[in-house]
Amino acid sequence: MTTAIGAPCQVERAYEDCRRIAAAHGRTYFLATRLLEPERRPAVHALYAFARLVDDIVDAADAPAHAEVSAARLDRIEHVLRARLVDAPVDDPDSEEDRVLLAAADTIRRYSIAAEHFWVFLDAMRMDIPGSPQYRDHYATMTELRGYMRGSAAAIGLQLLPVLGTVAATADAEPAAAALGEAFQLTNFLRDVAEDLDRGRVYLPADELAAFGVDTELLRECRATGNTDPRVRRALAHLIAVNRDLYRLATPGITLLVPRVRPAIRTAATLYSGILDEIERTDYAVFTRRAAVPQHRRLRVAAKEFVAR
Known part of the structure; x- marks a missing residue:
């Protein structure tokens, strides 16, 4: 079990994962972030990686057998992110997904971003999952x-x-x-x-x-x-x-x-x-x-x- 924000080495590794994801999948955004001050770049990478993580989960839901799994993963992502933002203990399997959530939570807290923007985003993504009430x-x-x-x-x-x-x-x-x-x-x-x-x-x-x-x-x-x-x-x-x-x-x-x-x-x-x-x-x-x-x-x-x- 761990709390919302882990040890400095965990957070650093989490941001590095996000940077790699942004470099691999968001060429335009990644190039644009090179013009930002270095201290702002990790947060932008974290927000991109979070959106990409959710988007990939939703894309996987197109296979009928995967829709239920994708919906459950989105629910877990919201649960983990909400828990990290209030320092509640959460399961931490040290997967790439959980490291992205760690970096996202750190970014939200560091920059005082309104968490409501993340819940609204996740609700919209549920509209893309076949079988969900919002589809x-x-x-x-x-x-x-x-x-x-x-x-x-x-x-x-x-x-x-x-x-x-x-x-x-x-x-x-x-x-x-x-x-x-x-x-x-x-x-x-x-x-x-x-x-x-x-x-x-x-x-x-x-x-x-x-x-x-x-x-x-x-x-x-x-x-x-x-x-x-x-x-x-x-x-x-x-x-x-x-x-x-x-x-x-x-x-x-x-x-x-x-x-x-x-x-x-x-x-x-x-x-x-x-x-x-x-x-x-x-x-x-x-x-x-x-x-x-x-x-x-x-x-x-x-x-x-x-x-x-």
Whole structure:
């Protein structure tokens, strides 16, 4: 048994695991964190690793036999995190999962992050587990989708805000932070249309697709043939414009962050919105390829911010 925050060597190892996870799976975010002050980087890695851990558990739930196990793992994650935050004893098998939770708990306490953002995030992730009472595989409207993104994405922006630091009251910066989280998430949905279809899910609002004559059957046909129907192309162009509006809404909030971290957030926003450019550049070929910003562009954007900071 152990308490919420372990010995210094345990915490150091936990953060190192989180750094490795971020480097392996979050190339854009990891590159952006290189522009942060060294003392802030471990906390960002911990928050990324926590989100990645939960996301991987949810992805595993797509197999019918695994859904119940995934739901139970999310319940355990919430239980362990809640216990660590109040110094209650918890089982500690010294797994990578538990080390990520240790680093997340240390980060929450160190930066006084509102724990509610984590419970809202976990509730949204339960919406992705088949068989759970909250499960959703499609969203009728953008309002419904943004309700999901409040937990899956906006909450992550709000988790990060105390780590990054602000020059104004934290509450003043929260709307922009939430908008940037949603902007990142919608970019994922536009990039990953094909993968989500393969998992039986559509994360694009049905009414906005219908305005262009698009429904789930047409999306599946595009996936099967590898060809992007002109109606789908127009719908994607519209949703990319909506996505860019979210980035524009979030951009002024960057000036509310402490000056030292602004280059990192600008880099992340520029690179992630660059995925939209890549979707357009390939003529919306989202059913046959996963849009990604080329490495040379990622390095150029990061270098420009590094020099300007």
